[in-house]
Amino acid sequence: METMRTGTNLPRVGGFNRAVVLDTIRSLGEVSRVELAERTGLTPQTVSNIVRRLIGEGLVAEAGTARSTGGKPRVLLRVVPSAYYAAGVHIDPERLTGVVLDLAGGVVARSQWHAQDSSPGAVVGTMGRLLTQLLRRAGVPRARVLGLGVAAPGPLDAQRRRLIMPPNLDGWTDVALADVLEQRTRLPVVIDNDATAAAIGERWVGGAAGSFLYVYCGAGIGGGLVLADQVHRGTTGNAGELGHVTVQPGGRLCFCGKHGCLEAYCSMRAIVAQARADRGLEGPAESVAGEYEVLCRAAAKGADYEVRLLTEAARRIGAVLGDVVNLLDVDTVVLGGPALRHVGELVRDEAERVLRERVFARAVLSPTVRPSAIGEDAGAIGAASLVLEGAYSPRLATLLGTEINSYQPMNIPRHSQGGVPGTSLPPHPDS
Amino acid sequence: METMRTGTNLPRVGGFNRAVVLDTIRSLGEVSRVELAERTGLTPQTVSNIVRRLIGEGLVAEAGTARSTGGKPRVLLRVVPSAYYAAGVHIDPERLTGVVLDLAGGVVARSQWHAQDSSPGAVVGTMGRLLTQLLRRAGVPRARVLGLGVAAPGPLDAQRRRLIMPPNLDGWTDVALADVLEQRTRLPVVIDNDATAAAIGERWVGGAAGSFLYVYCGAGIGGGLVLADQVHRGTTGNAGELGHVTVQPGGRLCFCGKHGCLEAYCSMRAIVAQARADRGLEGPAESVAGEYEVLCRAAAKGADYEVRLLTEAARRIGAVLGDVVNLLDVDTVVLGGPALRHVGELVRDEAERVLRERVFARAVLSPTVRPSAIGEDAGAIGAASLVLEGAYSPRLATLLGTEINSYQPMNIPRHSQGGVPGTSLPPHPDS
Secondary structure (H helix, E strand, C coil), rough: CCCCCCCCCCHHHHHHHHHHHHHHHHCCEEEEHHHHHHHHCCHHHHHHHHHHHHHHHEEEEEEEEEECCCCEEEEEECCCCHEEEEEEEECCEEEEEEEEECCCEEEEEEEEECCCCCHHHHHHHHHHHHHHHHHHHHHHCCCHHHEEEEEHHHHHHHHCCCECCCCCCCCCCCCCCHHHHHHHHCCEEEEHHHHHHHHHHHHHHCCCCEEEEEEEEEECCCEEEEECEECCCCCCCCCCCHHCECCCCCEEEECCCCCCCCEHHHHHHHHHHHHHCCCCCCCCCHHEEEEEEEEHHHHHCCCCHHHHHHHHHHHHHHHHHHHHHHCCCCCEEEEECHHHCCCCHHHHHHHHHHHHCCCCCEEEEEEEECHHHHHHHHHHHHHHHHHHHHCCHHHHHHHHHCCCCCCCCCCCCCCCCCCCCCCCCCCCCCC | CCCCCCCCCCCHHHHHHHHHHHHHHHHHEEEEEEHHHHCCCCCCCHHHHHHHHHHCCCEEEEEEEEECCCCCCCEEECHHHCCCCCEEEEEEECCCEEEEECCCCCCCEEEEEEEECHHHHHHHHHHHHHHHHHHHCCCCHHHHEEEEEECCCCCCEECCCEEEEEEEECCCECHHHHHHHHHHHHHCEEEEEEHHHHHHHHHHCCCCCCCCCEEEEEEEEEEEEEECCEECCCCCCCCCEEEEEECCCEEEEEECCCCCCCCCHCHHHHHHHHHHHCCCCEEEEEEEEHHHHHHHHHHCCCCCCCHHHHHHHHHHHHHHHHHHHHHHHHCCCEEEEEHHCCCHHHHHHHHHHHHHHHHCCCCCCEEEEEEEECHHHHHHHHHHHHHHHHCCCCHHHHHHHHCCCCCCCCCCCCCCCCCCCCCCCCCCCCC
């Protein structure tokens, strides 16, 4: 049980400060050296030295000047978006979504593929083709791609980088997805839970910061946790399983083997099954996603039954959010994912209403629920953000020479020579 | 929403490393300079310099030698327990418990007081007298006391250091407890949720580390969260409200205004009320704690009804633990607090059994539930640990020049001159 805290030393401090400067430039978009020093708490001399090297490495460029309040105009710095790219793929039972992001987090290509055959072999093949197609379309050379991020439904075995038992993906029991994809694509591959990926993506594009819960509504319902600026993945990388919080003790049997889970009532499949039963239709839906979409379109137009159906689901989600907020004391909940198409506002409003009724410390805590800045493609953008986050975000682990979170899924190779210290960015291909 | 990451610098690194060395000596009990260097990752020269100053300040002493594997024997170092002390008081509806800990975390005095009058004024007066009595009994001069920690039931207003609405304490609406106690005791006062305090105390004595959930079973049921070595208090300092997780939608009305909370079924009061109803007794119990104790003694002796009653409560606790573990992916749950007296094993066994059935990622995650190392006095020892933790534990905040958690309750004054850098220990009175 005993874990020792470790001290730190000069090279680690240098690397960490470098990563802090790069991340600050990225997240502010454009910033002067003076403001960088103010923001980071580093001395102007340190900032100046770090910036000189980042410019030399082709990662940062000067981008015109800003009017200064007296004195000479300040030169603005920005990240060079085309210096590197990251690819991301989201695996959903009914489709694959792929994106390519540049170093500044902009989406430079996007593609979607409706899977006919969802066996692991077929999906890996499709992912390889999808990636090649995306990079070609974006005009991005493979040498500039830092890695491929994959977002998948949990649970996963983070240590062995395998999907264990994705609920809605038949035949995917214990698949070594990262290894297989690395062989196929010759890129470093990182996998993570889709909701955690979405949370990282949300932070990456500036949609949320500090502490928040990301609720990913896809085929199922997952949660991604960012607590005090750190992504919380837990001991095995499976934190955030909102979908399996009990909402009805002894209630409907869930595929996970428990009774009364949130997903047994509020997954796309459950909502569609409920609607079919209410209408006396027999057998399962031909296309869950298709029928779900029809229900949501009707709800968006104000159809009574569908509004009630979706409101009831939102109420259950809000109740679970109440438990989570009481447990974690976060004041921001972000809702995203494809299941919210057409009904984002309806679900948000009702979930927030129910959540607020349930906050124990309501005298001081008044949480808000808001829509995701990355929306429907949250999974895929989040997957690509995993690569960028792992490759260039300042990590306390760097500073402490250890892993501060129990589990960090990054396996992007670290470039000890010629790369950017404190990050795992390789040396720039042109430098 | 935007939070910037800050860099670090040399004085901060020096302070942090100093705190790391001191904490490592404390937690290992006795350790040589060579082992300190290995454990902390610092160079032998850095360790040697830091240790020299700590000895000069009277915080660390040499404590004999250890046989070395070849070469000369290694001098062992230990913390000087009598260098400083911390006082802790736990406020429970029916009693106050006070302890004094030395710098090594040893209990040097303990006292308990059954409150007749639980109004704020009476309790503050009692706490003042209790503290004076404890220090006199332990022979500890007030100048050596770093501060007074107070553990209280939530919710609290951490920023304003007030108790807002402790559920079982009538007349305690929005009491500025820390300020009032500081005036009365002339000591720095820190307040925190009782379960969070207990979690910190558990870590302080080496009972748990890394990531764990502490379940504090007193009059109510609270949770304390340590995630990746950081205490998670949340945005307002009210994280861990396990007692208000919904276990029965639309169920019994809880004092918090919601229906079906865990505490509406499993608090001492709820269990006693259930037993009285089952036996046809009318009216409320004269002493909830007294009747609860009788039930637990009977359960411990194997009485059928009482075993069923407590097992049912444990089952509900286990179900909530299942939700928490699915959400946070922690593999250790620690059970402590006075409500477990006589029934600790029964509750642990059943809660663990139910928890394990409910783990979604059970292929990789197999959590254990175990008894607290600090037991019944967890609240009071935790309260005193708050002071020690705040005063001398290495904190990332020191290194980053910022607060890494959203909320840190420490207000122990930092001694910028002559104290121990990286901690808020004052200069030693004898130095």
